[in-house]
Amino acid sequence: MPGPVALPLPPSLWAATAPPGPAAPPLAGTLKVDVAVVGAGYTGLTAALHLAERGTTVAVLDAGEPGWGASGRNGGQVIPGLKYDPDELEARFGPEQGPRLVDFAGRAADLVFDLIERHNIACDPVRTGWLQPAHSPAARVSVERRAAQWARRGADVAVLDRSTMAEMLGSEAYCGGWIDRRAGNIQPLAFARGLAAAAVAKGAVIHGGTPAQTVRREEREWRIETPGGSVLAGTVLLCTNGYTDRLFPGLEREVISTNSYQAATRPLPERLRAAILPGRQAASDSRRVLLYYRLDRDGRFIIGGRGTAADEPAPALFERLRRAARDLYPQLAEAEWGNHWSGRVAFTVDHLPHLAELGPGLIAGLGYQGRGVAMATNIGKVLADRLLGARPEELPLPIVKGLRPFPGHFLRAPALYLITRWYRLLDMVG
Ligand SMILES: Cc1cc2nc3c(=O)[nH]c(=O)nc-3n(C[C@H](O)[C@H](O)[C@H](O)COP(=O)(O)OP(=O)(O)OC[C@H]3O[C@@H](n4cnc5c(N)ncnc54)[C@H](O)[C@@H]3O)c2cc1C
Numbered sequence: 001m002p003g004p005v006a007l008p009l010p011p012s013l014w015a016a017t018a019p020p021g022p023a024a025p026p027l028a029g030t031l032k033v034d035v036a037v038v039g040a041g042y043t044g045l046t047a048a049l050h051l052a053e054r055g056t057t058v059a060v061l062d063a064g065e066p067g068w069g070a071s072g073r074n075g076g077q078v079i080p081g082l083k084y085d086p087d088e089l090e091a092r093f094g095p096e097q098g099p100r101l102v103d104f105a106g107r108a109a110d111l112v113f114d115l116i117e118r119h120n121i122a123c124d125p126v127r128t129g130w131l132q133p134a135h136s137p138a139a140r141v142s143v144e145r146r147a148a149q150w151a152r153r154g155a156d157v158a159v160l161d162r163s164t165m166a167e168m169l170g171s172e173a174y175c176g177g178w179i180d181r182r183a184g185n186i187q188p189l190a191f192a193r194g195l196a197a198a199a200v201a202k203g204a205v206i207h208g209g210t211p212a213q214t215v216r217r218e219e220r221e222w223r224i225e226t227p228g229g230s231v232l233a234g235t236v237l238l239c240t241n242g243y244t245d246r247l248f249p250g251l252e253r254e255v256i257s258t259n260s261y262q263a264a265t266r267p268l269p270e271r272l273r274a275a276i277l278p279g280r281q282a283a284s285d286s287r288r289v290l291l292y293y294r295l296d297r298d299g300r301f302i303i304g305g306r307g308t309a310a311d312e313p314a315p316a317l318f319e320r321l322r323r324a325a326r327d328l329y330p331q332l333a334e335a336e337w338g339n340h341w342s343g344r345v346a347f348t349v350d351h352l353p354h355l356a357e358l359g360p361g362l363i364a365g366l367g368y369q370g371r372g373v374a375m376a377t378n379i380g381k382v383l384a385d386r387l388l389g390a391r392p393e394e395l396p397l398p399i400v401k402g403l404r405p406f407p408g409h410f411l412r413a414p415a416l417y418l419i420t421r422w423y424r425l426l427d428m429v430g
Pocket residue numbers: 038039040041042043044061062063064065067068069070071072073074075076077078079210211212213239240241242243244245247260261262292304342343344345365366368369370371372373374375376
């Protein structure tokens with residue numbers, strides 16, 4: 001079947017500054033493995049790495065290259081937790097699974113930093129925490145509640161009053177908030193490439209420029225067809241998140257994907273670097289249509305925010321980000337701007353990651369609500385653990401049989417537009 005040969009890596013700050021990844025030539029011919037993974041982002045690569053470490057034969061296929069999707073384009077903020085606060089998770093999942101899920105979510109950043117250390121991944125890791133500044137008094141109450149819930153469970157977090165937050169941010173724009181010291185930041189594409197190199201070193205094979213075009217059951221195994229050949233595997237993991245296409249019928253309706261946009265300055269002069277986030281924390285604020293920002297290794301200021309369903313970045317969105325940056329930090333008026341780029345984030349109907357069993361030995365793991373640096377890495381390991389024999393009741397999240405699609409998925413573009421407008425209005429009055 002004809003198809004695209006390779007998706008070139010779109011330009012971004014991360015593409016310009018990451019060390020090269022391992023060779024990942026397109027698949028040519030037929031390959032037989034224990035496990036085939038579609039998608040070479042954090043989910044697929046971590047799954048492959050853990051499986052290969054335990055002697056499983058694994059092939060990872062990606063239409064682009066390792067880190068081509070959100071994993072190579074994100075803000076690099078390594079934040080533990082899920083969309084819901086610990087008390088809500090425990091109420092929702094009950095006394096057995098609830099605490100297990102909270103513990104898993106609370107430790108999510110640990111796995112990222114452990115992998116970086118264990119595999120010597122050069123991705124500029126900084127672990128000085130994550131700030132969530134509150135944009136309104138009502139938001140302050142809610143983020144303080146979040147901090148209190150984590151503190152009750154022994155997490156290294158603290159509530160910050162207005163002046164401490166202003167000092168840590170170097171901006172007077174907020175009215176307090178909290179710090180989660182379990183968190184940190186990384187160069188995201190360098191992390192993805194490092195995971196890929198680690199997986200290859202353990203025996204996994206990775207084929208870039210290899211779109212999976214069909215997946216079908218043949219007697220006791222799965223056959224994945226690609227333009228240059230096919231893979232036969234006992235088990236298939238679909239790790240395609242916001243870039244999920246029609247490979248498996250209906251899976252694209254499991255998530256709603258929207259684009260998040262980022263813009264970065266050129267390296268700032270020392271005077272500005274010292275005044276902005278002097279502790280080098282990452283920050284994402286409490287708005288519904290949030291702003292997230294940080295400095296990188298070379299003192300560039302990077303800011304991101306939610307955009308539209310369209311993949312083609314609109315210049316007005318980047319201008320909005322630059323304006324938001326100047327509102328937070330008036331001193332950036334003199335800064336020169338460099339790269340801007342975008343990528344897709346994926347939301348699920350219940351705002352939780354989904355582990356979906358779509359057939360015998362065909363499992364999808366996706367849906368991180370824009371918070372997947374830590375969570376996708378962890379879900380990759382959960383998928384590997386399951387294949388290596390972990391019992392379902394030992395997993396932090398259930399593997400659910402079948403699809404959990406968004407009702408009215410075909411209306412996603414206008415719905416996203418309206419919801420974003422409505423949320424922006426609430427944020428303004430909030
Ligand atoms: C701009 C932006 C900023 C973000 N900032 C943060 C942040 O600061 N902190 C945070 O925690 N999270 C952030 N996120 C979210 C985070 O990046 C994602 O949740 C995470 O990277 C998802 O990883 P993944 O491996 O599941 O998917 P991806 O990295 O998106 O990988 C999916 C891969 O599947 C491949 N694929 C799809 N279909 C096929 C097919 N048929 N055949 C072959 N290959 C296929 C794609 O090419 C792609 O490479 C951000 C996301 C974006 C886009």
